Amino acid sequence: MIHILVVDDHPAVREGTKAILETDSEIKVDCLNPPYTIETVKNVDFLPYDVILMDLNLGDINGMELSKEIVKHTASCKVILYTGYEVEDYIEEAVLIGMHGAISKTEPKEKILAYIRHAVEDEIVVSYKYFKELLLHQKTKAIDSQVENGTLTDREKAILQEVEKGFTNQEIADSLHLSKRSIEYSLTSIYNKLQVGTRTEAVLIAKSEGIIE
Secondary structure, three states: OEEEEEEOOOHHHHHHHHHHHOOOOOEEEEEEOOOOOHHHHHOOOOOOOOEEEEOOEEOOEEHHHHHHHHHHHOOOOEEEEEEOOOHHHOHHHHHHOOOOOEEEOOOOHHHHHHHHHHHHOOOOOOOHHHHHHHHHHHHHHHHHOOOOOOOOOHHHHHHHHHHHOOOOHHHHHHHHOOOHHHHHHHHHHHHHHHOOOOHHHHHHHHHHOOOOO
8 A cells, every 4th residue: 555645735636636546446645734834844744654746836835845844854755746837847856855756747647656656666757858858968067067158048047037027036936936945056056157246247247148138
């Protein structure tokens, strides 16, 4: 029997996921109801669960932040990002904080259950396309490491566009469906690439060099 906990701020998603997955006799599903806060998570016993399906946006908090807290204190429980956004955009960050990858809510039951069973075995499933792109990225990164590269990624450009509008890190995170920590990391990378120390300088340099409009 695999015991799963669903963490999602939409009641229909929680109950729908439970109903779908429990059609498999080897699956038992519980749902964690709001509020979702770090304090709440600290008071929940996650030891009975083999897998947690964690939504990305949980109102005032990001599912990534909650997952870090859970992984820190309950290493035996596998946490999977359960999202309606593009999975490939979050797999790397999810794994780096200790989660067992990400899966889309739109996948059929069979694929979700297969992913869960792999996670229980401490395995992560990724698409061939994503894995190939990851290898190519690592190869390119290794070649470019000998030369200082000031080119901003598409994500960094999008973040700068939001910075120009005067948005805070949290507002940018909400707008781009990323964690606040990801925004902070990206801004540090932007500052290093553009050789600046402030948000204003970064925007001015990026606009003057045509990096953003």
